[in-house]
Amino acid sequence: MQSVCTALLLLSLLGTALHAADTPYFVTYSHRMEEPGNLEIAFDGTTASPVGGNSFLSGLLEIEYGVTAWWTTEVYFSGQNTAGESTLFTGHRWENRFRPLMREHWINPVLYIEYSDVNGADKSLKEIVGHDGMADQSEPNANSRLERKRELETKLILSSHFKGWNISENIIAEKNLANEPWEFGYAAAVSRPLALAASPRPCRLCRENFRLGLELYGGLGTRHEFGLHDTSHYLAPTVAWQMPGGVTLAVSPSFGLNGNSYPALFRFSLAFEINQFGRTGPR
Amino acid sequence: MKLVAASLLCLCGALVCATPRTSEWRDKVPQEARLRANPYAEEPSAAQAGEKLFARYCSPCHRASRTGKWRAPDLRSPVVRNTPPGELFWILRNGMLRQGMPSWSHLPEEQRWQIITWLQTR
Numbered sequence: 001m002q003s004v005c006t007a008l009l010l011l012s013l014l015g016t017a018l019h020a021a022d023t024p025y026f027v028t029y030s031h032r033m034e035e036p037g038n039l040e041i042a043f044d045g046t047t048a049s050p051v052g053g054n055s056f057l058s059g060l061l062e063i064e065y066g067v068t069a070w071w072t073t074e075v076y077f078s079g080q081n082t083a084g085e086s087t088l089f090t091g092h093r094w095e096n097r098f099r100p101l102m103r104e105h106w107i108n109p110v111l112y113i114e115y116s117d118v119n120g121a122d123k124s125l126k127e128i129v130g131h132d133g134m135a136d137q138s139e140p141n142a143n144s145r146l147e148r149k150r151e152l153e154t155k156l157i158l159s160s161h162f163k164g165w166n167i168s169e170n171i172i173a174e175k176n177l178a179n180e181p182w183e184f185g186y187a188a189a190v191s192r193p194l195a196l197a198a199s200p201r202p203c204r205l206c207r208e209n210f211r212l213g214l215e216l217y218g219g220l221g222t223r224h225e226f227g228l229h230d231t232s233h234y235l236a237p238t239v240a241w242q243m244p245g246g247v248t249l250a251v252s253p254s255f256g257l258n259g260n261s262y263p264a265l266f267r268f269s270l271a272f273e274i275n276q277f278g279r280t281g282p283r
Numbered sequence: 284m285k286l287v288a289a290s291l292l293c294l295c296g297a298l299v300c301a302t303p304r305t306s307e308w309r310d311k312v313p314q315e316a317r318l319r320a321n322p323y324a325e326e327p328s329a330a331q332a333g334e335k336l337f338a339r340y341c342s343p344c345h346r347a348s349r350t351g352k353w354r355a356p357d358l359r360s361p362v363v364r365n366t367p368p369g370e371l372f373w374i375l376r377n378g379m380l381r382q383g384m385p386s387w388s389h390l391p392e393e394q395r396w397q398i399i400t401w402l403q404t405r
Contacts, residue, residue, distance in 0.1 A: 023389070032389045037353075038343070069380040102380045104388045164391040197393035200331035208394070275343030276352070 024240035034066030091118030120147030130183030133260035319369035333401025
């Protein structure tokens with residue numbers, strides 16, 4: 001964890017022209033793609049103190065690249081620290097997002113496909129599917145790390161922009177490749193900047209630099225037991241601040257909506273964007 | 284294994300469907316979009332805000348001097364200055380994804396108009 005923080009700090013000192021992403025979501029995706037040639041590096045943290053379990057801090061290092069204006073690819077490396085147990089690397093993910101329609105519509109679809117190779121100790125809670133719940137993650141790291149999960153995840157991302165608001169819905173289907181049934185989940189979110197027009201002068205705390213949002217996400221059971229029974233759900237207000245110097249800071253307290261959910265999660269994210277990575281030459 | 288093969292097939296399908304094709308953007312702008320007026324036209328404060336937004340969002344590709352870089356065109360040309368603002372607004376909203384111009388629909392309409400105000404008053 002310390003080395004990840006050091007790496008991010010070093011990157012911030014590079015002095016490259018940077019600006020960062022502007023959506024405040026932690027789980028939900030909108031149809032915004034990474035600009036072609038831009039590389040975004042982000043650190044997402046999630047912490048919780050589960051009832052009857054040890055508190056943990058999970059970290060996710062994201063490296064996102066805009067291959068084209070309609071294709072974004074991203075790799076993740078995850079790890080976690082559980083109090084009184086251990087700190088460990090839990091695995092990696094590779095995701096791709098494609099915009100099949102080349103123009104803006106009322107509802108804009110994006111196709112998402114991800115391959116992940118993580119162990120059972122992963123607590124990044126990047127999405128909630130199937131019957132995921134707090135009880136699954138109460139097992140000690142020493143045991144849960146022995147389980148290896150190779151999963152394929154697909155999402156249908158639907159998203160709209162209307163009068164400054166973003167409204168996004170994600171339908172999630174995930175398959176553990178070890179002959180387990182498909183698991184389903186959902187995520188939905190709305191967000192809006194505090195000001196729609198930009199102020200004429202450079203400023204740090206202008207209202208246009210802040211974006212507020214609300215996320216709702218949870219599991220929908222499996223192919224054999226589809227529905228809300230024995231699933232977990234969260235409601236999460238979010239706020240993102242686009243800081244000067246090209247950094248975006250986002251935080252989100254998340255609240256569990258039923259007994260299977262963590263009562264509270266706290267998520268935070270620090271993102272940097274390196275513009276036109278590797279494209280420094282003249283025209 | 285079948286699942287992985289099917290997923291790869293879907294991935295390839297998505298790539299093929301989205302294979303870039305070039306065409307003239309101006310032909311694609313609907314007439315009603317072309318006729319939209321810039322609510323901030325000639326407003327100095329909007330142009331100032333537009334300059335700030337341009338530096339943040341557009342200059343990485345088009346350069347601060349607007350001379351362009353790689354596939355991003357030179358925005359100092361008379362074509363940009365004389366194009367109806369509604370056409371530029373349509374381009375900012377939709378992008379030209381196949382040609383590498385991203386959609387800026389996630390920026391509020393007001394900010395997109397501010398950028399256009401700055402581009403057309405320079």
